[in-house]
Amino acid sequence: MLAILKAAQVSxxxxxxxxxxxxxxxxxxVSLELEEGRTIGLMGxxxxxxxxxxxxxxxxxRPSAGSVIFQGRDISRLRAKEFLExxxxxxxxxxxxxxxxxxxxxxxxxxHDVLSLIxxxxxxxxxxxxxxxxxxxxxxxxxxxxxxxxxGGQNQRVALARALLLNPKxxxxxxxxxALDISVQAQVLNLLKNLQKDRGLGYxxxxxxxxxxxxxxxxxxxxxxxxLTKSN
Amino acid sequence: xxxxxxxxxPILQVVGLSVRFETPLGLVHAAEDVAFDIHETETLAxxxxxxxxxxxxxxxxxxxxxxxxxxxxxxxxSKMDLLKLEEKEISRIRGNEISIIFQNPSLSLNxxxxxxxxxxxPLQVHRKMARRESHHVAKGLLSRLGLGERSLMSMYPxxxxxxxxxxxMIATSxxxxxxxxxxxxxxKGLDRALARDVAAEICKVMDLTGAxxxxxxxxxxxxxxxxxxxxxxxxxxxxxxGKCKEVLGEPLHPYTRALLDCLPExxxxxIPGASPSMIHPPQGCKFHPRCxxxxxxxxxxxxxxxxxxxxxxxxxxxx
Amino acid sequence: xxxxxxxxxxxxxxxxxxxxxxDMRGLRMALFGLLLFLTxxxxxxxxxxFAPYDPWNxxxxxxxxxxxxxxxxxxxxxxxxxxxxYGSRVSLIVGFGAALMATLIGTLIGLFAGYxxxxxxxxxMGITDVFLMIPQIPLIIIxxxxxxxxxxxxxxxxxxxxxxxxARVVRSKAMQIRETSFIECSRSLGFSxxxxxxxxxxxxxxxxxxxxxxxxxxxxxxxxASISFLGLGDPxxxxxxxxxxxxxxxxxxxxxxxxxxxxxxxxxxxxxxxxVLMGFSLEEREEETMRIE
Ligand SMILES: Nc1ncnc2c1ncn2[C@@H]1O[C@H](COP(=O)(O)OP(=O)(O)OP(=O)(O)O)[C@@H](O)[C@H]1O
Ligand SMILES: Nc1ncnc2c1ncn2[C@@H]1O[C@H](COP(=O)(O)OP(=O)(O)OP(=O)(O)O)[C@@H](O)[C@H]1O
Ligand code: SF4
Ligand SMILES: [Mg+2]
Ligand SMILES: [Mg+2]
Numbered sequence: 003m004l005a006i007l008k009a010a011q012v013s014x015x016x017x018x019x020x021x022x023x024x025x026x027x028x029x030x031x032v033s034l035e036l037e038e039g040r041t042i043g044l045m046g047x048x049x050x051x052x053x054x055x056x057x058x059x060x061x062x063x064r065p066s067a068g069s070v071i072f073q074g075r076d077i078s079r080l081r082a083k084e085f086l087e088x089x090x091x092x093x094x095x096x097x098x099x100x101x102x103x104x105x106x107x108x109x110x111x112x113x114h115d116v117l118s119l120i121x122x123x124x125x126x127x128x129x130x131x132x133x134x135x136x137x138x139x140x141x142x143x144x145x146x147x148x149x150x151x152x153x154g155g156q157n158q159r160v161a162l163a164r165a166l167l168l169n170p171k172x173x174x175x176x177x178x179x180x181a182l183d184i185s186v187q188a189q190v191l192n193l194l195k196n197l198q199k200d201r202g203l204g205y206x207x208x209x210x211x212x213x214x215x216x217x218x219x220x221x222x223x224x225x226x227x228x229x230l231t232k233s234n
Numbered sequence: 235x236x237x238x239x240x241x242x243x244p245i246l247q248v249v250g251l252s253v254r255f256e257t258p259l260g261l262v263h264a265a266e267d268v269a270f271d272i273h274e275t276e277t278l279a280x281x282x283x284x285x286x287x288x289x290x291x292x293x294x295x296x297x298x299x300x301x302x303x304x305x306x307x308x309x310x311x312s313k314m315d316l317l318k319l320e321e322k323e324i325s326r327i328r329g330n331e332i333s334i335i336f337q338n339p340s341l342s343l344n345x346x347x348x349x350x351x352x353x354x355x356p357l358q359v360h361r362k363m364a365r366r367e368s369h370h371v372a373k374g375l376l377s378r379l380g381l382g383e384r385s386l387m388s389m390y391p392x393x394x395x396x397x398x399x400x401x402x403m404i405a406t407s408x409x410x411x412x413x414x415x416x417x418x419x420x421x422k423g424l425d426r427a428l429a430r431d432v433a434a435e436i437c438k439v440m441d442l443t444g445a446x447x448x449x450x451x452x453x454x455x456x457x458x459x460x461x462x463x464x465x466x467x468x469x470x471x472x473x474x475x476g477k478c479k480e481v482l483g484e485p486l487h488p489y490t491r492a493l494l495d496c497l498p499e500x501x502x503x504x505i506p507g508a509s510p511s512m513i514h515p516p517q518g519c520k521f522h523p524r525c526x527x528x529x530x531x532x533x534x535x536x537x538x539x540x541x542x543x544x545x546x547x548x549x550x551x552x553x
Numbered sequence: 554x555x556x557x558x559x560x561x562x563x564x565x566x567x568x569x570x571x572x573x574x575x576d577m578r579g580l581r582m583a584l585f586g587l588l589l590f591l592t593x594x595x596x597x598x599x600x601x602x603f604a605p606y607d608p609w610n611x612x613x614x615x616x617x618x619x620x621x622x623x624x625x626x627x628x629x630x631x632x633x634x635x636x637x638x639y640g641s642r643v644s645l646i647v648g649f650g651a652a653l654m655a656t657l658i659g660t661l662i663g664l665f666a667g668y669x670x671x672x673x674x675x676x677x678m679g680i681t682d683v684f685l686m687i688p689q690i691p692l693i694i695i696x697x698x699x700x701x702x703x704x705x706x707x708x709x710x711x712x713x714x715x716x717x718x719x720a721r722v723v724r725s726k727a728m729q730i731r732e733t734s735f736i737e738c739s740r741s742l743g744f745s746x747x748x749x750x751x752x753x754x755x756x757x758x759x760x761x762x763x764x765x766x767x768x769x770x771x772x773x774x775x776x777x778a779s780i781s782f783l784g785l786g787d788p789x790x791x792x793x794x795x796x797x798x799x800x801x802x803x804x805x806x807x808x809x810x811x812x813x814x815x816x817x818x819x820x821x822x823x824x825x826x827x828x829v830l831m832g833f834s835l836e837e838r839e840e841e842t843m844r845i846e
Binding site: 016024045047048049050052053097098099105111122139141145146147150151152153154155156164165176177180181182183184185186188189190192210211212213214217 | 255257258259262280281283284285300302306338339340358367380385389390393395396398400419422423424425426429442452454455492493496499500501502503504507508509511512513525547
């Protein structure tokens, strides 16, 4: 099957320090293919560059070398309109759930912003919002609150809901269940699996929990010292 | 760690704590009649579903809730009721005697201050330590948490990975060696091995200074490993509490049993039904809409009952 | 973003307590400032109701305060209290006009520079530096002296010169917020740059812009008064600075007619004070949240 999203020999060097630049090589020649309907698991120690790889695949950071290929084309060569299409098709759910929502907007506003982005008529907003909330298992009581007024796990599911609204082809899940307890974790993982079956989503699942990865993924990779190795 | 400390007096005693939030849609009952003791050098784990009010309980003890909260009850710490203290007194206790490791590192760390400085700052403020010395202490603590590299001290939080920031949070909270540490998901975003290391480091600091720990976590196996007692929360109430081994070994409350059934090694079986609303919680036992053993009695209000002399408590009609 | 950082900060520093206490006092001061300022605005808006006479009406000149003319009259016989009340209009319009313009330009430039960074940032900040180098007050005085502009134009000129500090503050704040993960999240969802800038970043820096806005009003009011006092103002308008100018040039000071020059001076001081009180206490709150964010 043709890969939708592919990282080809991606390297990333982070620089830090004001005057004396220190360089830190995070990724070295990493290649990875994501396909429709499949889940790739990604594991690795804390600070090994998993999030960095996810961001590069989502087009949020530029690789220092190598390229990201979306449906056969290098994303750095896409025209503005095609790039937007790529943006919609590849979604990332971030590791840090509380930080991924604008603290000054109510949950409802945050969701409605996305709905207006994808040009859903206003009359359907309420229905769509309740729909997606039910899908991720949240109650509509939360809609009127701000992100700091809901719990960590609730924030995480709102972030997931926002990404799913766009009908993406590939979702990069950075620790999607880190703030969830096991019962809700089970709910969300089963939900993700069902969505995959229905919509043919491709996932890159970044997680620390071997059980989660082995429950979800067909293939598991491990990042170590910037290199990707397949694990079994 | 897992010695019995029932003999000494509790260092923190929470009695009848309830927290309600005013929202446009009605009152949110985030905690109701929560009561527990923490003894010296003891670790109490607080586990439960997301959104059941664990963080709210922690914040309430430290008087850190936002303005729309109404708090009732008592939290006794060295003969003082923490919930009634003036801002000035409580802020002396915060960090110095009771410290809290927050759940969300990215919101709690200042993005424009170097990591090393953020960890060392409490020492300079509270202990009047010189800058150099405090940085030295900070560096030592960080390297014991697995961040030993020198250059890390002068980096900024946004240049750190999620797990690294998590450990920075732990370091800032522990540097003053407080008497009670409240840790809200301290090992979130850390891999298994590292989580154990970090937990071990927290325990080491506790042993050294004789501190107690209130551990809020989703990781039941971690809770089982390092805590003496465990309290299970559901929808704002503590439904079961007791010695760690007993609660995890032979859970009594149907919710605890269902929760343990979700464990990965038992195949990610979710609890049927949805989490209850906290604005209109179910009448009687709050778990009854999802409980396989419910009877007519369960629709009435429940009190927590002591099962045996060891302080085992269950909030269920069956016992 | 406030949430936990605030709590964290409160756990860390004893300084925080001090700030908190200051905050209570600050709140009272802010309220006082707000009341004062609202009074002035009401006076300006309904001058015709509050003023006892038309300020251009002539009565007996050089009257000391009496029952008919509470603050007396000037050399032309205009009622000073009425002049004072009508004069608030000019001061406020100049102040608001200049501050509105300065804040608008400053915010836009700061937002774009901070968000896009790179070349755009360097260009915009280059322009800012150039503007910073202009000696502003002398320039305004020279322009006023040669062009004899209307007070509207004075306001515009001030506004066009004074946006630099707002731009800098907004830029650094925007850069900081840009790094947070909810902005990254918005980018990943495919929101346009404009949406991110105006809907995500702007609301999160409004609290920095507000005090700056208030302080700019205050300094514009002072400058208008100084220009008028120097005799370079708009002679067809009665402003507080103009009143002092007339009192000065037409013998009010020498003859000790305090009711002529003291009230406008007091009015300027009070309105500036009210703005500064509000601005500072807002800024103080901001400083507190800075440790928080
Ligand atoms: N902007 C940056 N500047 C400098 N270094 C950075 C930057 N962002 C990340 N790094 C470094 O890159 C490395 C990898 O970070 P990354 O966030 O990808 O780790 P991770 O695998 O996601 O870890 P975790 O499991 O803890 O989240 C870290 O060592 C981090 O310090
Ligand atoms: N300021 C607030 N206003 C209204 N409701 C709130 C507020 N803060 C928290 N809540 C609600 O109180 C409940 C408990 O929240 P809390 O943060 O304690 O959950 P938690 O047990 O820590 O969950 P998690 O494990 O996901 O962090 C949640 O349902 C949340 O929506
Ligand atoms: S009280 Fe009844 S409904 Fe509640 S947990 Fe016990 S058996 Fe189930
Ligand atoms: Mg990460
Ligand atoms: Mg929590």
